[in-house]
Amino acid sequence: MISDIFKHAGRILHRVVFPPKCLVCTAFIPDRTNPCGSSGPLPAANGNSASLSLHRQLDRMLSRYLCRNCILGLVAVESPICDCCGFPFESRKGVDHRCGDCITHPKFFEIARAPLVYDQVAMRVIQRFKYNGKLQLVRPLAELLLMTYRMFWKTDSVDLVVPVPLHLSRFRSRGFNQAYLMANCWKKIAGDGENLSNGHRLERELLIRSRATLPQTSLGREQRTVNMKNAFTLNNSSEIMDKHILLVDDVYTTGATVNECARVLVNGGAGRVDVLTLARAV
C-alpha cells in the first residue's frame, strides 16, 4: 500500500521533472490524469462523426506520444474511396468505385486499405518509428492497424499475414522490419479473449527481398514499378496454394511495392492477396 503511494508519487515527480514531449512537434504533452492538465473532450477534426470516432481512437492510442494538435492533424481515409486500391476521391460525395489507375493498370491484389492519409503528420509519425527508432510507437500503431484489419476483414478469413520484407542490407542497417514488428504485436493486443492465431498465421520468411532496390521515395511512379520488378522471390510456394494472404506495410504510395509482392504471391498459387497499410498517399 505504502509502496504503491510512493510509486504513484514517483511517477508524478518524473512527469514534472521530465514532462513527455510530442514525438512529432516536440511540444510538451500535458498530464491528462491531472485535472489541471486536462484539456477537455476531443473536438471533431472536421465536424464529421466518422472522423470524430477515429480521432477518439487515435487519442486513446497515441496520447502518451503525440500532443493533441498532432493527433487532430492526422487525417482519416474516408469513403468514397477506390474499391480496389483504397484511394480517397477528392469529391466527398457518391459511393466507392474503381479509380482510373486501377482500371488502366489492374492490380494483383484485390483490395488495399489504410486508416490514415499519408500527410505531413502521418509521415512524421512513421518516420519517427522507422528512421529514429521510436519503438514505443510499435504498439499504438499496431493497434491502429489491427482496428483497421477488423474493420475490413473477418480475421478468420485470412490464412496468412505477410509483412513486406526488407532486403537484408536494409534490415541490418535499420535493425528491424517495421511491418513485422506491428503485425507481431497483434496477438498481445488482442489478448486471450480473441484467438487471432485461429484466423491467420504470421509468415515472416515467406517472401524474400532478393534484390536491393533504390529507396522508392526518390523515384517517380513509372520508375517505382521498374525499381520493384523482380525484387521479391517466394520462399515456399506449397505454403500459399489457394490461401488468402494479407500483406502488411507501413505506407501505400503508388502501390508498386505491394503490387509486386502480390504478383509473386498470385503467380505462386495464392488464392487472394489483400493489402493493409498504416497510411495511404493521396
Ligand SMILES: [Zn+2]
Ligand atoms: Zn505535436
Ligand SMILES: [Zn+2]
Ligand atoms: Zn484504385
